[in-house]
């Protein structure tokens with residue numbers, strides 16, 4: 001078996017750490033080529049010492065200089081790069097077989113598209129890439145001949161539940177609809193009055209998953225599910241009306257495909273991202289993952305309910321954007337990233353997140369950008385505008 005070399009974009013985050021757990025379990029199959037992040041020196045230093053990558057990359061130049069000095073003092077052979085271009089370099093290098101795309105937010109877009117154009121196997125966690133630039137991203141995958149494997153638990157579940165080789169022809173495959181499960185987040189049973197008072201720490205206390213703070217807030221507002229609806233549209237070439245969301249508080253069923261004959265095929269498992277990560281890394285084979293097996297005898301119940309779009313308008317906004325098309329989803333994402341950062345910093349209230357997004361959508365230019373530079377220019381403009389509203 002030839003060893004597969006992997007670059008992990010966002011290695012210092014939650015998905016990055018889980019990816020390295022899977023790599024560590026299979027040293028005969030995988031070797032780390034590069035680790036990349038934004039500015040966290042301590043964690044990246046530890047990871048470099050443990051996995052001895054050829055390269056480490058940080059966007060922040062001062063942080064990269066610190067890392068370089070510490071690694072040199074420790075006698076490491078890892079070469080440290082810095083800047084946004086460095087992320088693209090380690091994602092596209094000829095020696096790399098697969099790239100874990102686990103940078104949070106639209107910041108992950110350029111290196112992930114670069115990896116697609118370079119024809120890599122892409123393990124896609126960074127859903128924002130597809131939300132911001134679905135059309136351009138999928139074009140890059142086709143042009144580069146890349147393999148795109150979904151890591152997001154719901155999309156990985158759908159991928160496992162769809163017929164092999166499914167390319168978007170729902171009728172030919174006998175598919176009625178894709179059903180995304182949503183936990184409902186930490187505020188599933190909160191009233192609107194209670195939602196007015198919640199803090200960032202409350203929002204980051206997800207009932208079932210341990211995740212980074214941005215996606216945790218998205219789960220709490222149901223924006224995560226909205227982003228995932230858009231992600232499913234691009235990954236599986238499925239229109240909005242064939243994508244449903246059902247709240248399933250236990251997060252045991254990770255998503256389902258309903259077929260015309262009445263069959264529903266689902267993927268279940270302990271809520272642990274190391275399962276979908278291992279699946280995507282090894283596909284079409286299966287490897288062991290360091291995950292506790294699902295114990296059916298201790299599951300009290302699997303329950304289901306409708307999402308409440310009054311209390312959680314972000315999900316409605318995302319569905320609307322998917323139907324609107326153009327750059328609506330990119331505007332939604334930019335406004336959401338700014339609003340979530342402001343909420344995490346204690347500068348706005350939770351319920352202001354959808355309000356700011358709705359205002360950005362009403363005032364933004366939603367016509368489709370046909371190249372990446374103009375799309376990212378628009379993304380930056382929306383961010384400036386929303387930041388201006390927050391600053392008052």
Ligand SMILES: NC(=O)C1=CN([C@@H]2O[C@H](COP(=O)(O)OP(=O)(O)OC[C@H]3O[C@@H](n4cnc5c(N)ncnc54)[C@H](OP(=O)(O)O)[C@@H]3O)[C@@H](O)[C@H]2O)C=CC1
Pocket residue numbers: 009010011012013014015016036037038039040059101102103104105107125126127128151152153209210211212213214215273
């Ligand atoms: N966590 C989960 O269980 C799941 C996550 N996802 C998706 O995966 C992605 C990562 O999520 P998660 O691991 O939770 O996030 P974390 O916040 O835990 O980690 C984010 C990673 O991105 C890096 N990063 C942040 N900003 C930049 C930037 N501007 N340039 C380069 N790197 C940057 C961080 O580096 P640094 O540490 O230096 O700041 C860190 O390595 C998100 O898109 C999320 O939606 C999808 C499904 C499940």
Ligand SMILES: CC(=O)[C@@H](O)[C@H](O)COP(=O)(O)O
Pocket residue numbers: 152153154181182183184185209218219220224225273
């Ligand atoms: C683990 C994962 O894939 C997250 O995106 C998860 O789905 C969050 O859970 P909810 O958004 O359903 O609360």
Ligand SMILES: [Mn+2]
Pocket residue numbers: 152153154228
């Ligand atoms: Mn998910």
